[in-house]
Amino acid sequence: MVPARHPWRWAGTGLVLVLLAQFAHGLTTNPGWDWPTFAGYFLEESVLRALLLTIELTVAGALLGFLGGIPLAAMRLSRNPVLAAVSWTYIWVFRSVPLLVQLLFWANLGYLYDRLQIGVPFGPGWSFSTTSLISSFGAALLGLALHEAAFAGEIIRSGLLSVDQGQHEAAAALGLPRRRQFFRIVLPQAMRAILPNAANLLVNLLKSTSIVYVLAIGELFYQVQVVYGRNGRVVPLLMVATVWYVILTALLSVLQYYVERYFARGALRTLPPTPFQRLRAAIRR
Amino acid sequence: MIELTGVHKSFGTLEVLRGIDLTVRPGTVTVILGPSGSGKSTLLRCVNHLEKVDRGLVRVDGELIGYRRSGNRLHELSERQILRQRARIGFVFQNFNLFPHLTAVENVAEAPISALRKPRIETYERAHALLARVGLADKADAYPRQLSGGQQQRVAIARALALEPRLILFDEPTSALDPELVGEVLDVLRDLATAGTTMIVVTHEIGFAREAADTVIFMDEGRIVEQGPPAQVLDHPRHDRTQAFLSKVLI
Known part of the structure; x- marks a missing residue:
């Protein structure tokens, strides 16, 4: 038996390989990329410190974001019309306002309310100066x-x-308690649909942290700007930030792959092998 | 003893049940027949309060389902109390509704552990025994999607049995199955019937009704048209609508 030939597949492969080779050639020979400067700053201490801050912002933002998302989802699905409307309005407002605009608002909160107070509604309580309570971070x-x-x-x-x-x-028919229904039956199945979108959101958040440079916070993007403002080597320093963002996203993608695999139990008859398992099998053969 | 008195149920303007009176003695098998849209499934779902009745009473072993009577009023029970009542009434769905992310044995053991707070090790032993009883001892660790329709429905029956229910409700348990798989599920149902399990079965399997039922009920347009032993209802139906239905089903 002779398998069908696919000449256009080979032609397409050839074309793509030539384009890739050209691109790689450009990266190595064009002096504008200035790889020595890139290498000098990639692991530089101020850059690493800024990277840590970016990671902190991402992790804390994601944790708080999802902790806030759970009650919002529950309220929107609630049969109580007030809760559902409040949740709908919150989501409407915070999806409408650009992140950049919102950040500037929060940074200027002290201009609107110079003191914040907690305590009995309309009654006595403790008050704090807004600027001392809310730092730029x-x-x-x-x-x-x-x-x-x-x-x-x-x-x-x-x-x-x-x-x-x-x-x-x-x-419900089995009489499982409400909490058990949610955590044992509904949530694990919902996770299949939640995870890819949640990973998307997380990657997006990682990159969105670069916007907070407007508040003069020393995260990764702010820091490389400071450096190229000093030495004028814009492109290699942007590449420093870019490569770090790419590495972090790659790590998140690997994590996503394995978490999704865990929640796919039972959804597929047999799980396909992971890339590593496939590699090991190929080597053994 | 299961007693329904004057049960009414509407969905919007559509009146699905128009006054159902029914008594089921313990240890008997009641088969409900009727054309689609006659309210059979709704009736079954009212028995364990998956649907709220609009009017009328449902009692299982003297206990009012879904409501509490004080004086002349009925108060709806809290969800927690309703869930506790349901844990004593088995329900088997047309589409199985097994939990796809749990293995067969986990499906069976889930409710006794979390609803009845039974000890774990004992419950798993019993779950394995129940799977053996429905002929699936070797499939305990399979996920539902790795099983055929007939096997899934048998797991679902084991899951209902695990609660040691006073009554099991079957909502068209063979309607979603390939013809050659119907027999294996009916075999399990027949076993349960001989073992003296109280069952109400909505089905289109006339043969099963003839062999296994103590009482056959024919429903149409939200009412019970005719009821009695299978020999009477199936072979000598008195009502025109029963005759018309049976002549279409028994070819």
Whole structure:
């Protein structure tokens, strides 16, 4: 038996390889990329410190965002019209306002309210000066988390809606307690739909942290700007930031792959092998 | 003993149940027949309060389902209390509704552990025994999607049995199955019937009704048209609508 030939497939492969070779050639020979400067700053201490701050903002923003997203999703799915309307309005407002605008608002909160107070509503309480309570890092984190929560709420809601009605009925018919119905039956199935979107949101957040440079916070993008403002080597320093963002996104993607695989239990008859398992099998053969 | 008195149920303007009175003695098998849209499934779902009745009473072993009577009023029970009542009434769905992310044995053991707070090790032993009883001892660790429709429905039956229910409700348990898989599920149902399980079965399997039922009920347009032993209802139906339905089903 002679398998069918695919000459156009070979032609396409050849074309793509030539283009890639050209691109790689340009990267290595064009002095404008200035790789020595790139190498000098890639692991430089101020850059690494800024990188750490970027990671902190991402992790804290994602945690707070998803913690806020859970009640938002629950409220929007609630039969209580007031809760549903409040959640809808929150999501509407925070999806509408550009992150940049929102960050500037939070940074200028002290202009609107110069003192914040907690205590009995309309009654006595403790008050704080706004500027002492909300640092620029706090403002940045607050903005990111509130923005993130609106999107996370919708992602979680979509996941919960994707679970078949029959699953809710079966759990109810068996008399499983409400919490158990949610955490053991509904949520693990919703996770299949939530995870890819949540990973998207997380990657987006990682890159969105670069916007907080407007609040003069020394995260990765702000820091490379400071450096190229001093030495004028714009392109290699932008590449420093770019490569770090790419590496972090790659790590998140690998994590996403394995977490998704875990929640695919039972959804597929047999799980396909991971790339590593495939590689090992190929070597053994 | 299961007693329904004057049960009414509407979905919007559509009146699905128009006054159902029904008594099921313990240890008997009741088969409900009827054309689609006659309210059979709704009736079954009212028995364990998956649907709220609009009017009328549902009692299982003297216990009012879904409501509490004080004086002349009925108060709806809290969700927690309703869930506790349901844990004593098995329900088997047309589409199985097994939990796809849990293995067969986990599906069976879930409700006794979390709803009845039974000890874990014992429950798993019992779950394995129940799977053996429905002929699936070797499939305990399979996920539902790795099983055929008939096997899935048998797991679902084991899951209902795990609660040691006073009553099991079957909502068209063979309607989603390939013809050659219907027999294996009906075999399990027949076993349960001989073992004295109280069952109400909505089905289109006339043969099963003839062999296994103590009482056959024919429903049409939200009412019970005719009921009695299978020999009477199936072979000598008194009502025109029963005759018309049976002549279409028994070819």
